[in-house]
Amino acid sequence: MDILKIADKEFTSRLFTGTGKFSSSQLMEDALVVSESELVTVALKRVEVSDKKDDILIHLQHPQINLLPNTSGVRDAKEAVFAAQMAREALGTNWIKLEIHPDPKYLLPDPIETLKAAEELVRLGFVVMPYIHADPVLCKRLEEVGVQCVMPLGAPIGSNKGLKTQDFLEIIIDQSTVPVIVDAGIGAPSHAAAAMELGADAVLVNTAIAVSQNPIAMAKAFRMAVEAGRIAYKAKLAPVKQHAEASSPLTAFLD
Amino acid sequence: MTKSFKNIFEQYNWDTITSEIYQKTEADVLRALGNTKRDLEDFKALISPAAKPYLEQMAQLSNRLTKKRFGNTIQMYIPMYLSNECQNICTYCGFSMTNKIPRRTLNDAEILKEVAFLKAKGYEHILLVTGEANKTVGVDYINHAIQLIKGQFANITMEVQPLDQPDYEQLIDSGLYAVLVYQETYHKEEYKKHHPKGKKSNFDYRLETPDRLGRAGVHKIGLGALFGLEDWRADSFFTALHLRYLQKTYWKTKYSISFPRLRPHSGGLEPKVEMTDPDLVQLICAYRLLDEDVELSLSTRESEVFRNNVVQLGITSVSAESKTNPGGYVVEKQSLEQFEISDERPTEEIVTMLKNQGLEVVWKDWEHFS
Numbered sequence: 001m002d003i004l005k006i007a008d009k010e011f012t013s014r015l016f017t018g019t020g021k022f023s024s025s026q027l028m029e030d031a032l033v034v035s036e037s038e039l040v041t042v043a044l045k046r047v048e049v050s051d052k053k054d055d056i057l058i059h060l061q062h063p064q065i066n067l068l069p070n071t072s073g074v075r076d077a078k079e080a081v082f083a084a085q086m087a088r089e090a091l092g093t094n095w096i097k098l099e100i101h102p103d104p105k106y107l108l109p110d111p112i113e114t115l116k117a118a119e120e121l122v123r124l125g126f127v128v129m130p131y132i133h134a135d136p137v138l139c140k141r142l143e144e145v146g147v148q149c150v151m152p153l154g155a156p157i158g159s160n161k162g163l164k165t166q167d168f169l170e171i172i173i174d175q176s177t178v179p180v181i182v183d184a185g186i187g188a189p190s191h192a193a194a195a196m197e198l199g200a201d202a203v204l205v206n207t208a209i210a211v212s213q214n215p216i217a218m219a220k221a222f223r224m225a226v227e228a229g230r231i232a233y234k235a236k237l238a239p240v241k242q243h244a245e246a247s248s249p250l251t252a253f254l255d
Numbered sequence: 256m257t258k259s260f261k262n263i264f265e266q267y268n269w270d271t272i273t274s275e276i277y278q279k280t281e282a283d284v285l286r287a288l289g290n291t292k293r294d295l296e297d298f299k300a301l302i303s304p305a306a307k308p309y310l311e312q313m314a315q316l317s318n319r320l321t322k323k324r325f326g327n328t329i330q331m332y333i334p335m336y337l338s339n340e341c342q343n344i345c346t347y348c349g350f351s352m353t354n355k356i357p358r359r360t361l362n363d364a365e366i367l368k369e370v371a372f373l374k375a376k377g378y379e380h381i382l383l384v385t386g387e388a389n390k391t392v393g394v395d396y397i398n399h400a401i402q403l404i405k406g407q408f409a410n411i412t413m414e415v416q417p418l419d420q421p422d423y424e425q426l427i428d429s430g431l432y433a434v435l436v437y438q439e440t441y442h443k444e445e446y447k448k449h450h451p452k453g454k455k456s457n458f459d460y461r462l463e464t465p466d467r468l469g470r471a472g473v474h475k476i477g478l479g480a481l482f483g484l485e486d487w488r489a490d491s492f493f494t495a496l497h498l499r500y501l502q503k504t505y506w507k508t509k510y511s512i513s514f515p516r517l518r519p520h521s522g523g524l525e526p527k528v529e530m531t532d533p534d535l536v537q538l539i540c541a542y543r544l545l546d547e548d549v550e551l552s553l554s555t556r557e558s559e560v561f562r563n564n565v566v567q568l569g570i571t572s573v574s575a576e577s578k579t580n581p582g583g584y585v586v587e588k589q590s591l592e593q594f595e596i597s598d599e600r601p602t603e604e605i606v607t608m609l610k611n612q613g614l615e616v617v618w619k620d621w622e623h624f625s
Binding site for chain 1: 323326328506507617618619621624625
């Protein structure tokens with residue numbers, strides 16, 4: 001079995017998913033079940049934590065689904081730490097997807113506040129999964145403070161543009177000692193497969209599934225694409241060639 | 256130097272802008288539709304008469320862009336009027352000082368009664384509204400009201416008189432999330448005619464309110480013009496100009512746009528310029544094409560049929576069964592309202608309508624993280 005281990009948990013699925021933008025909670029549940037995703041992120045600000053009957057949470061009660069609360073909506077490290085503690089208390093998990101995007105327009109992560117918050121949250125015993133730019137140096141700095149994985153973006157969140165940051169993702173994957181999860185921007189199963197072929201350990205997909213015409217079929221397509229990309233990565237892709245290599249005109253004289 | 260929209264605004268001339276909008280051609284519209292990033296020139300083309308034949312195309316684009324960003328969801332909110340006392344004269348408003356109506360400001364017990372009613376309906380995002388009466392309904396009253404209800408709502412927005420920056424800072428500290436402040440019209444001379452008396456007659460102070468809010472660090476600012484006072488196209492251009500300036504200057508703040516059209520009210524003013532339903536659809540779509548992520552909000556001023564349809568065309572938040580009089584839900588149903596609403600359907604019916612259209616109703620999308 002090709003297992004992905006993050007902190008103390010083992011995952012057989014390398015497709016992580018989100019819960020936003022679906023046209024109903026029932027459709028979200030059906031799509032997530034078909035995706036076979038074992039880690040599902042949910043915005044703390046969207047759930048009624050004091051209410052045991054919260055509509056989103058009710059639809060995520062499956063044995064294979066682990067909840068990954070995220071801090072969406074916070075603007076700095078202080079608020080993020082507060083939100084993480086709230087999530088731990090309300091949802092009974094010390095896993096946190098650390099998202100600090102003070103810019104509500106492009107939702108781009110603040111690297112400085114993220115590093116500060118990550119350090120504090122690790123100290124407080126959280127499993128920290130930070131959403132960040134595809135910045136290889138920041139990834140190493142986060143590793144040093146003890147995060148359990150890094151989640152660089154492929155393109156602006158919700159943009160469906162694919163792996164616009166590929167050159168930097170390759171450096172991150174090459175250097176990382178913790179799992180690399182490509183988060184944000186993945187708009188098509190082919191993008192997910194491409195990320196896995198590069199050697200990403202997992203991908204996180206939300207908008208592309210939730211907003212498609214048929215979220216259930218799209219969830220299946222992503223599941224298959226992630227599996228295919230992973231198998232291809234393990235099998236080692238044949239090298240890319242610009243043109244056919246029929247002869248060796250420059251060295252033929254040696255023969 | 257402190258930044259201010261006033262400096263930018265003063266570089267523009269109302270009549271020039273109006274004539275530029277009306278001179279936009281089909282070629283300008285096609286270029287605007289073809290672009291993926293659109294600027295204010297594109298926006299002028301999209302709100303121009305030349306874009307009218309392209310309304311269906313604009314609607315389809317708007318629908319797609321909205322779903323990409325906001326998903327298949329609609330946010331619900333509810334206004335709660337705290338007071339109808341007002342020291343302004345506004346020619347179009349039922350609360351105007353010269354209107355001989357009974358004035359009322361809710362006390363704590365009354366606020367809590369209204370709150371209980373709204374909570375039972377499921378609301379988590381509330382909009383507090385007052386007139387402008389600084390002695391009775393000043394910053395202290397508003398601050399107290401926010402603290403009184405903060406534990407019950409995930410998200411508190413207010414639409415009250417413009418305040419100074421330190422006042423906003425205090426209210427944000429108490430749990431205020433967003434402030435709506437509509438310029439009414441960006442036509443400075445006409446503005447003075449519609450607001451002859453009271454603090455509101457100061458055009459510049461109102462124009463600079465979003466700057467003070469931005470500096471105070473508010474989470475969201477709502478903009479808009481009151482349609483019916485002046486040419487809606489020119490007013491919308493200036494609103495968009497304001498939006499663009501604010502987005503670049505206060506980049507941590509979210510923005511929303513509202514589309515109030517003049518409604519009948521006590522002592523009413525007839526709209527000088529009519530804005531038709533197709534006009535309003537064109538404007539909603541034009542905003543979405545200009546900006547994928549600005550929130551677009553529609554109140555119960557609009558009719559059932561109109562609302563049923565535009566929730567697919569770019570609108571991201573709606574209210575339901577709103578009362579525009581203080582105590583209107585429970586405490587004193589018959590007190591005088593600011594304007595008549597049009598869509599009177601109960602919340603439950605709106606929710607069903609949205610669900611039947613494949614739209615998930617979002618009640619809560621905020622949390623007090625401090």
